[in-house]
Amino acid sequence: MNDVRLLVLSLGAALAGGVSAAHAFTAYVSNEKGNTITVIDTDKFQPIRTIKVGQRPRGIELTKDGKFVLVAVGDDDTIQMIDTATGEIAGTLPSGADPEFFAQDPTGKILYVANENDNIVTIIDIDKRARLGDVQVGVEPEGIGISPDGKILVNTSETTNMAHFIDTATHQIVANVLVDARPRFAAFKRDGSELWVSSEVGGTVSVIDPVKHEVTGKITFAVPGMRAEAIQPVGIAIAKDGKTGFVALGPANRVAVVNGVTHQVEKYLLVGQRVWHMAFTPDEKYLLTTNGLTNDVSVIDVAAQKVIKTIQVGELPWGVAIADR
Amino acid sequence: MRSLIAAGIVLALTAPAPAQAPSEIAIGYLHRAEHKPALSLIEVPAANDGIAGAALAIDDDNTTGRFLNQHFTLATVELKAQDDPAAAAETLAQRGIALVIADLPADALLKLADAERARGLLIFNAGATDDRLREEDCRANVIHVAPTRSMLADGLAQYLVWKRWSRWLLVAGSHPDDKLFADALRRAAGRFGAKIVEERTFEDTGGARRTDSGIVQVQRQMPLFTQQAPAYDVLVAADESGVFAAYLPYRTWDARPVAGSAGLVPASWDPSHDQWGAVQMQNRFIKLFSRRMSALDMQAWTAGRMIGESASRTRAVEAKTMLDFLKGPDFALAAFKGQKLTLRDWNLQLRQPILLGDGRTVVSVSPQEGFQHQVSELDTLGVDRPETKCRLK
Numbered sequence: 128m129n130d131v132r133l134l135v136l137s138l139g140a141a142l143a144g145g146v147s148a149a150h151a152f153t154a155y156v157s158n159e160k161g162n163t164i165t166v167i168d169t170d171k172f173q174p175i176r177t178i179k180v181g182q183r184p185r186g187i188e189l190t191k192d193g194k195f196v197l198v199a200v201g202d203d204d205t206i207q208m209i210d211t212a213t214g215e216i217a218g219t220l221p222s223g224a225d226p227e228f229f230a231q232d233p234t235g236k237i238l239y240v241a242n243e244n245d246n247i248v249t250i251i252d253i254d255k256r257a258r259l260g261d262v263q264v265g266v267e268p269e270g271i272g273i274s275p276d277g278k279i280l281v282n283t284s285e286t287t288n289m290a291h292f293i294d295t296a297t298h299q300i301v302a303n304v305l306v307d308a309r310p311r312f313a314a315f316k317r318d319g320s321e322l323w324v325s326s327e328v329g330g331t332v333s334v335i336d337p338v339k340h341e342v343t344g345k346i347t348f349a350v351p352g353m354r355a356e357a358i359q360p361v362g363i364a365i366a367k368d369g370k371t372g373f374v375a376l377g378p379a380n381r382v383a384v385v386n387g388v389t390h391q392v393e394k395y396l397l398v399g400q401r402v403w404h405m406a407f408t409p410d411e412k413y414l415l416t417t418n419g420l421t422n423d424v425s426v427i428d429v430a431a432q433k434v435i436k437t438i439q440v441g442e443l444p445w446g447v448a449i450a451d452r
Numbered sequence: 453m454r455s456l457i458a459a460g461i462v463l464a465l466t467a468p469a470p471a472q473a474p475s476e477i478a479i480g481y482l483h484r485a486e487h488k489p490a491l492s493l494i495e496v497p498a499a500n501d502g503i504a505g506a507a508l509a510i511d512d513d514n515t516t517g518r519f520l521n522q523h524f525t526l527a528t529v530e531l532k533a534q535d536d537p538a539a540a541a542e543t544l545a546q547r548g549i550a551l552v553i554a555d556l557p558a559d560a561l562l563k564l565a566d567a568e569r570a571r572g573l574l575i576f577n578a579g580a581t582d583d584r585l586r587e588e589d590c591r592a593n594v595i596h597v598a599p600t601r602s603m604l605a606d607g608l609a610q611y612l613v614w615k616r617w618s619r620w621l622l623v624a625g626s627h628p629d630d631k632l633f634a635d636a637l638r639r640a641a642g643r644f645g646a647k648i649v650e651e652r653t654f655e656d657t658g659g660a661r662r663t664d665s666g667i668v669q670v671q672r673q674m675p676l677f678t679q680q681a682p683a684y685d686v687l688v689a690a691d692e693s694g695v696f697a698a699y700l701p702y703r704t705w706d707a708r709p710v711a712g713s714a715g716l717v718p719a720s721w722d723p724s725h726d727q728w729g730a731v732q733m734q735n736r737f738i739k740l741f742s743r744r745m746s747a748l749d750m751q752a753w754t755a756g757r758m759i760g761e762s763a764s765r766t767r768a769v770e771a772k773t774m775l776d777f778l779k780g781p782d783f784a785l786a787a788f789k790g791q792k793l794t795l796r797d798w799n800l801q802l803r804q805p806i807l808l809g810d811g812r813t814v815v816s817v818s819p820q821e822g823f824q825h826q827v828s829e830l831d832t833l834g835v836d837r838p839e840t841k842c843r844l845k
Contacts, residue, residue: 225732243732244739246515265519266512267732285729285786286757287516288764303519305764309729309786328786354829356791378790 152408153211153450154415155196156424157184158441164198164209165424165440167415169408169449172426172436178214180207186228187446190253191235196448199226199240206240206251211450221258223249230271230280232295239280241268248282250298262298264291272313272322274337281337283310283324290324290333292340302340306333312404314363314372316387325360325374332360332374334390346374346383346390353379362404366411366429373414373427375402382416382425384432396434398425406447417444474523477513477769479759480544481506481528481752482537482564483555483579491698497746502555502578503528504741505749509756511740513763522763526756531556538567545571550771553755555579555748558589565591574771576755579748582632586799587835590842595778596801597755601636603834604718607806607818608688608711609640610832614820617685617709618646621678623700624690626655634690637712644823649682654696674703681706688712715810718818721750722809727817730788754787754802761785790817794828799842803830 154167162184166176181200188197189211196209199222206220206229222229222240229240231253238251247261248268265287272281273295280293283306290313292302307329314323315337322335323346332346348358359377365387366372372385378401384394399418407414407429414427417440424444426436487497498504506526513524527549529540537560544552545568553576554561561580568575569591577585577596581604586596599607612618620641624634634651641648654677678687678700687704689712691697697713709715723744726734733753737745745753762774765782777783779800784792789805796803806818819825823832831837 225735243729244735266515267729284516286512287519288761288786289516289519291519300519308784308792328792329784330792356828356830359791 151452153452154406154408154424155187155189155198155209155448155450156415156417156440156444157187157198157446158422158443159183159185159419159445160443161441162200163441164196165444166214167424167438167440169413169415172438174438174440176214177441178209178216180209180216181205185445186226187448188229188231189448189450191231191233193450193452196450197229197238198446199229201225201227206238218256220251220253220256221249222251223247223258223261228269228271230273232273233275233277237295239271239273239282241271241282243267243269243285246284248280248293260298262293262300264293264300265289265303270310270312270324272315274315274322275317275319279337281313281315281322281324283313285309285311288326290322290335292337304333304335304340304342306335306342307331307345311361312363314365316365316369317367318369320369323363323365323372325363327359327361327377330355330358330360332363332385344390346385346392348374348376348379348383348392350376350379350381350395362402362416364405364407364414366407371429373405375405375416377401377403380418382414382427394432396425396427396432398427398434399423399437403444404446406449408449409451415447415449417447419443419445472521474517474521475763475769477517477522477524477551477759477763478547478549479506479510479524479526479756480541480549480552481526481555482540482544482552483528483530484557484560485530485532488692488694490694491696495694495698497748498741498743500741501746502748502752504737504743505745505752505754506553506578506756508737508740508749509753509760511736512753513756513760516760516764520764520767522769524756524760524763531560537561537564540564541568541573545573550574551759551774552576553578553752555752558582558585561585561594562589562591565594569593572771574775576758578751578755583636583835586801587841590799590844592800592844593775594800595755595758595775595795596799597758598751599720599804599806600801600834601633602639603804604806605633605636605640606643606833608716608718608808609637609644609646610818610820610823611716611808611816612686612688612711613644613646614822619684620646620648620686620688621681621684621708622648622651622688622690623678623697624651624653625693625695625697626653627693627695629692630690630695633692633713637688637690648688649684652677652681654691656693656695670699671703674699675705678703679705684708686711687715689714716808716815717811718806718808719747720754720804720806721745721747722807722814724809724812725788725807725814727814728788728790733788750787754785754793757787758783758785758802791830794830796831796837798837798840799835799844801834803828803833805830806833
């Protein structure tokens with residue numbers, strides 16, 4: 128039955144997109160315990176391949192040219208580059224110790240990596256596969272966000288409880304903003320007007336004005352029948368138009384749909400257990416979530432705000448990145 | 453919320469080049485010179501047990517402090533058995549120290565709290581697990597970071613009951629602290645529906661913890677001591693004095709697991725704990741001190757981080773402001789336990805999950821699923837508000 132429904136959906140998508148196979152994208156899911164990447168065809172929403180990688184893969188992204196999947200393998204102290212054409216590991220990047228999370232600048236030339244053990248953010252030239260330098264930040268740097276113009280890098284430090292604003296030209300910290308406990312993820316709106324930072328232990332998402340460096344609002348969550356401690360926001364995905372944001376709530380097993388203007392939660396979508404991170408398909412029709420404890424990925428229909436499918440992946444799925452092809 | 457926004461503005465303005473001298477936050481650490489003896493060599497505490505945890509917290513606080521122009525220091529004072537803790541605090545006070553992390557026995561802690569109350573000294577109890585310090589003997593200037601015996605016993609009991617090991621053979625040592633832990637275990641059995649089928653006391657007849665051929669005797673003694681018990685599921689031992697419990701596993705007459713002071717042990721931390729980002733903390737610790745982190749280290753770290761957290765949120769260095777913040781609704785500490793730690797405002801006890809370790813791994817973390825509470829599931833551990841005898845003064 129799911130297949131029939133999906134067929135209808137994919138037809139609809141193809142027609143709406145005006146291009147054949149409009150959403151035949153490829154999703155890559157890092158499985159933290161399985162030491163693998165599950166490759167998913169988003170046309171059929173089925174796994175098509177499993178790639179073995181190093182120890183404890185978490186942060187995952189595609190290079191801007193689409194040639195490589197970058198995956199942080201923390202227990203091997205490196206970032207592996209998977210060739211998207213062959214599915215083979217083609218090289219590594221000098222990430223520093225225990226990389227978990229990273230982000231690229233808008234040109235796709237520079238990679239910023241949070242190194243939790245050393246309280247630094249490492250700056251890497253992706254083409255040269257060389258380390259350019261580092262920035263001293265707070266205790267246990269984690270989340271990394273880049274402003275749309277690439278001028279500001281934001282890093283969150285989990286024990287210091289700050290969002291550090293770093294000038295990407297000078298590598299100097301220009302501001303520090305306190306947020307609630309254990310900030311894990313930082314995401315800019317596409318127009319650069321807002322920065323959202325999730326606090327896993329604090330249970331909130333701070334909305335920050337990136338120019339004034341102030342917290343201008345807080346997104347709070349309440350799921351009926353769910354104890355407050357279980358609501359632990361981690362991953363954030365904001366739609367391109369900035370009107371809707373999705374926040375993964377960890378052990379609350381839900382993704383909150385947040386109004387991007389009022390910052391009020393409009394809906395909670397039940398997904399798998401311990402939902403970590405999310406990624407939109409490039410057409411923003413679907414949002415994929417990684418559900419750590421149930422070893423699966425939920426597919427959310429963005430327009431309908433509904434979970435339409437669950438895909439089994441490897442052990443403890445953590446991160447997800449989706450390629451344009 | 454408003455104060456956070458304000459803090460954000462101030463930070464943005466001052467962050468690039470803090471020209472003025474940093475605010476100094478001086479913290480004292482008071483502890484006894486002698487440690488309790490242990491049967492197992494690997495359980496003999498390190499000389500800097502606890503102090504190392506506090507030192508790491510100071511490191512972490514200073515990393516944060518660089519961005520806020522705050523600087524933290526730690527002054528350690530070691531007390532001999534005959535030394536007066538109040539006199540030591542006096543010395544600290546002369547050095548401008550109003551915040552003290554204490555690893556002291558209950559009576560010494562009370563003496564310190566009462567002597568220094570007028571001066572506004574704020575004490576963080578990192579070592580004493582006595583319930584009475586949070587109940588009839590509670591003090592308005594003592595924050596309890598260490599869990600209580602009843603929290604530890606409840607954390608263990610919830611797991612044993614979940615495991616359906618509900619018939620307990622309780623064996624308690626003959627020292628006062630052993631008896632207090634046995635009291636807590638008895639209370640826990642009653643609360644969570646376990647049954648103590650029989651109680652036995654292991655008399656401490658003195659003697660050395662370590663001998664060259666002691667193991668031969670132990671192998672004979674322990675089966676004899678535990679024989680002819682009524683049918684039971686688990687032997688629960690209360691031996692804070694380290695006299696016998698470590699000798700129980702694999703030596704009981706019946707083939708039964710051991711819990712409490714040996715076997716499955718409840719604690720605030722475990723050297724093997726690696727969940728919820730704990731491995732980063734463990735890495736930082738081992739890099740600095742070349743050993744694993746103990747429960748006392750974690751309690752001292754937590755105390756140091758509570759001070760750091762108050763300082764960064766309130767931008768104040770005064771003990772009074774810190775206490776008000778820690779008691780209030782805005783305080784929440786991330787301490788690698790899977791959820792935020794907060795303070796019970798009625799007796800200043802830190803709410804915290806309890807880890808159950810078997811010496812190699814963390815077997816489980818309590819509260820267990822299904823033990824509900826209307827305020828916080830962490831309040832299913834220990835003495836709850838309706839039962840408290842504490843009247844803070």
